[in-house]
Amino acid sequence: MDFESIDFLIVGCGFLGSVLAERLANDLNQRVLIIDKRNHIGGNCYSEIEPITGIEYHKYGTHIFHTSNQKVWQYINKFTDFNSYFHQVLTTYHDKVYQMPINLETINSFYGINLKPYEVDGFLAKEISKEINIDKNNFEGKAISLIGRQLYEAFIKGYTLKQWQKEPSELPASLLSRLPFRKNYNESYYFSRWQGIPLNGYKNIFEKLLKSPKIQVKLNLDYFDIRHLIHQNTKIVYSGALDKFFDYKFGPLEWRSLKFDLEIKNVMDFQGTSVMNYAAHDIPFTRIHEPKHLHPEREFNEKNTLIVKEYPLIDSKMEPFYPVNDEKNQKIVLQYKELAILDPDLYIAGRLGDYKYLDMHETIDSALNIYENIKNKYYEK
Numbered sequence: 001m002d003f004e005s006i007d008f009l010i011v012g013c014g015f016l017g018s019v020l021a022e023r024l025a026n027d028l029n030q031r032v033l034i035i036d037k038r039n040h041i042g043g044n045c046y047s048e049i050e051p052i053t054g055i056e057y058h059k060y061g062t063h064i065f066h067t068s069n070q071k072v073w074q075y076i077n078k079f080t081d082f083n084s085y086f087h088q089v090l091t092t093y094h095d096k097v098y099q100m101p102i103n104l105e106t107i108n109s110f111y112g113i114n115l116k117p118y119e120v121d122g123f124l125a126k127e128i129s130k131e132i133n134i135d136k137n138n139f140e141g142k143a144i145s146l147i148g149r150q151l152y153e154a155f156i157k158g159y160t161l162k163q164w165q166k167e168p169s170e171l172p173a174s175l176l177s178r179l180p181f182r183k184n185y186n187e188s189y190y191f192s193r194w195q196g197i198p199l200n201g202y203k204n205i206f207e208k209l210l211k212s213p214k215i216q217v218k219l220n221l222d223y224f225d226i227r228h229l230i231h232q233n234t235k236i237v238y239s240g241a242l243d244k245f246f247d248y249k250f251g252p253l254e255w256r257s258l259k260f261d262l263e264i265k266n267v268m269d270f271q272g273t274s275v276m277n278y279a280a281h282d283i284p285f286t287r288i289h290e291p292k293h294l295h296p297e298r299e300f301n302e303k304n305t306l307i308v309k310e311y312p313l314i315d316s317k318m319e320p321f322y323p324v325n326d327e328k329n330q331k332i333v334l335q336y337k338e339l340a341i342l343d344p345d346l347y348i349a350g351r352l353g354d355y356k357y358l359d360m361h362e363t364i365d366s367a368l369n370i371y372e373n374i375k376n377k378y379y380e381k
């Protein structure tokens with residue numbers, strides 16, 4: 001491969017890398033080589049068709065596109081249309097199904113009562129007052145201070161223990177901001193202005209992003225096998241794990257991974273919804289995905305359906321999925337970021353590069369901002 005003839009090497013074909021490749025090639029006419037050690041583009045957003053059922057599924061867990069950022073929404077709509085899917089999650093606890101995020105329906109059903117919206121605060125205040133010394137600075141304390149211990153122990157504690165394999169009191173309170181809590185019957189998981197699933201799947205978006213003849217895509221290629229061949233004038237965008245880039249110089253960061261088990265069920269509809277969480281700690285998976293429900297506009301056969309069980313995993317050999325954003329890891333991140341800043345031709349970003357729990361729209365926003373920086377720095381003097 002001729003590494004001399006490229007302006008940018010981009011490591012990772014997820015949204016961070018692919019959006020930057022698209023902008024650099026199409027707007028600035030740059031020659032881009034984008035590589036991925038996996039055998040497909042799209043990073044963790046990749047979708048493919050399961051051949052027996054014909055159902056498209058998201059290989060690394062259900063991805064709902066949602067945003068309130070107009071710039072991001074306009075940008076992504078140049079590459080895809082979205083269906084009208086509206087994300088709602090349910091959770092099973094002790095064989096009963098409840099609405100998640102916790103809302104008025106969840107509270108009434110869990111306690112067997114019939115509160116009105118204006119009675120919720122008073123009811124929860126009594127629950128919360130049973131607690132002494134709540135530390136709102138950690139995930140557990142913050143959750144109890146909002147919903148009381150009983151709801152927390154039913155719907156949050158077991159799931160969080162499974163997902164993070166850490167005591168919730170050791171997790172940052174900021175994690176809770178991902179989980180909405182409603183005192184009315186609103187069942188929407190997101191507050192976002194726009195949401196949906198790409199009409200032709202995620203893979204199709206990435207094919208379009210990377211279509212330019214200025215962009216070379218190389219799969220099954222690990223950056224760490226070729227880094228010594230990269231010319232020193234080549235600018236690098238790296239969206240892999242931050243600690244690995246620097247050979248773990250300041251120690252490894254903690255990551256969480258996931259494992260997915262696919263099963264075909266010979267019924268038309270297995271669970272009636274796209275994502276069913278399992279709150280109890282003794283059920284080993286955190287959720288079951290049924291991707292058929294993501295595309296209400298498509299016709300599927302009536303004989304079977306695909307389900308995907310999601311298991312949390314800690315294993316140093318597995319792909320990192322989630323950063324563990326606690327203080328200890330943040331201190332290490334700062335050291336790596338201080339080092340990264342010293343190289344003006346290096347851009348490290350994305351969920352793994354930034355070590356931040358970014359959603360797709362936030363990653364696209366970050367890529368567009370990095371692009372503007374690059375453009376101002378090198379090309380608009």
Ligand code: UDP
Nearest residue numbers: 091100155156157159160163175178179277
């Ligand atoms: N969470 C929970 N119960 C649930 C769903 C989520 O306790 O039924 C907590 C859990 O700690 C999880 C966090 O909220 O890690 C964020 O959930 P989200 O659904 O945003 O996770 P993601 O879809 O990004 O895996």
